[in-house]
Amino acid sequence: MKLLCVLLPHFPFRCEALRRHDLAGRAVAVAYSLGSRRRLLDFTPGLEGLERDMPLPQALSRHGGLEILHADMPHYWRVWNGVLDALEKVSPLVEGAVLGEAYLGCDGLGLLYPDDDALAAAVRQAVPPGFEAGIGIAGGKFPACLAAAAGPSGGCRAVGNEMDWLKDLPCDLLPVSPKIKARLHDFGLHTMGKVAEIPLFKLEAQFGPEGRRLGELAAGCDSTPLCPRQSEEIIEESTSLPSPSASLDVILMAVESLLYRAFARFNHRGLGMRSVELWSRTSLDEHWQKLVHFKEPAMNCRSAMVRVRQVMECCPQPGPVEELGIKLVRIGRPAGQQDNIFTDTRSDEKLLDDIRQLELKMGAPQLYKMKEVEPWSRIPERRYVLTPLGR
Structure with a gap:
């Protein structure tokens, strides 16, 4: 399958530069939190010695004058979804699971775009101004991505x-662990052409299942399927608090008002939501994000708030919240349930299901029943035993 790869390098930094024009010409690092550790998400183009996901202290040791910005992931994804919407006008098959990296299916577009240059020109027009797009066209994701990265800026x-083009490229470009890359160099396999010359069964014997994968990629064969994004209805609501607050009651009250506004937009159609994404921004520009799933679609705000409250109590905010919002996804109708003709049996099943839910929530059995074990025993304690109800 012929694929086109669109790379927007330094996408998070470009998003920040578009809304903050004062960042031009300054050394900036966009950082995110992974637990208690801070890591580098992106940085100003041209800064040497920096890599994505590098620990922030290590980046500051190499560039002491870096200005640190907190990553605004909801904003980046809003901008990226806008880019994907524009690319879907060029090709109906668009995959964009990674920020700044999109793949388009090119099969069947010959009547609209007679050659690759016309298709690339349409893609460049779809990319918003302020982003430098690298475009690569090949027969798989991996060679198309390398072509986009190696091509001229904006070209x-x-x-x-694929095999003739990849043979002189270094093996460090293969998407494998650094340990395997070091072992490839130890064996004298410095280029992809050298790796492709080794039979697949030998690579698999040396590196396991990953060996076959790197051998196929070095030969230009990437069978990874294109997974186009599915169009679905998404509803977003956000609000700003009058003053930064760390009170959970205040935050929940704001979330509840946002849910009421969101449900008013689709609840009259008999629909419910299966997932909701909560996000907040603190007064120190720190960001918090959590995706909440529902076993059955929540049909009203009251049922949704029960689950939302549990999640927000277990996942505290990083600081006083200044702005928060919600994004409702997977909106649909509830699954039909057929009533049992034997109502008593049905009620017993529902009772046992409620007991299991309570046990999962509390982490231990809460209800027990007495079970006869040794009724003939002379010791009363051995005649009966307490067992969890429902087992």
Whole structure:
């Protein structure tokens, strides 16, 4: 399958630069929190020695004058979804699971775009101003991505014979662990062409299942399927608090008002939500985000708040909240349930299901029943035993 890859390098930094014009010419690092550790998400183009996901202290040791910005992931994804919407006008098959990296299916577009240059020109017009797009066209995701990264800035590189084009590239470009890359260099396999010359069964014997994968990629064969995004209804609501607050009651009250506003937009159609994404921004520009799933679609705000309250109590905010919002996804109708003709049996099943839910919530059995074990025993304690109800 012929694929086109669109790379927007330094996408998070470009998003910040578009809404803050004073960042031009300054050394900036966009950082995110992973537990108690801070890591580098993106940085100003041209800064040497920096890599994505690098620990922030290590980045500051190499560039002491870095200005730190907190990653605004909801904003980046809003901008990225807008880019994907524009790309879907070029091709109906668009995959964009990673920020700044999109793949388009090119099969069947010959009547609209007679050649690769016309297709690349349409893609460049779909990319918003302020982003430098690299475009690569090949027969798989991996060679198309390398072509987009190696092509001229704002240009397009189309690869005809993937194996001939990849053979002189370094093996460090393979998507494998650093340990395997070091072992490849130890064996004298410094280029992809050298790796492709090794039979697959030998690579698999040396590196396991990952060996076959890197051998196929080095030969230009990437069978990873294209997974286009599915169009679905998404409802977003947000609000700003009058003053930063760390009170959980105040935050829950604001979330509840947002849910009421969201349900008013679709609840009259008999629909419910299966997932809701909660996000907040603190007064120190720190961001918090959590995706909440529902076993059955929540049909009203009251039923949704029960689950939302549990999640927010277990996942505290990083600081006083200044702005918060919700995004409702997977909106649909509830699954039909057929009533049992034997109502007593049905009620017993529902009771046992409620007991299991209570046990999962509390982490231990809460209801027990007496079970006869040794009724003939002379010791009363051995005649009966307490067992969890429902087992």
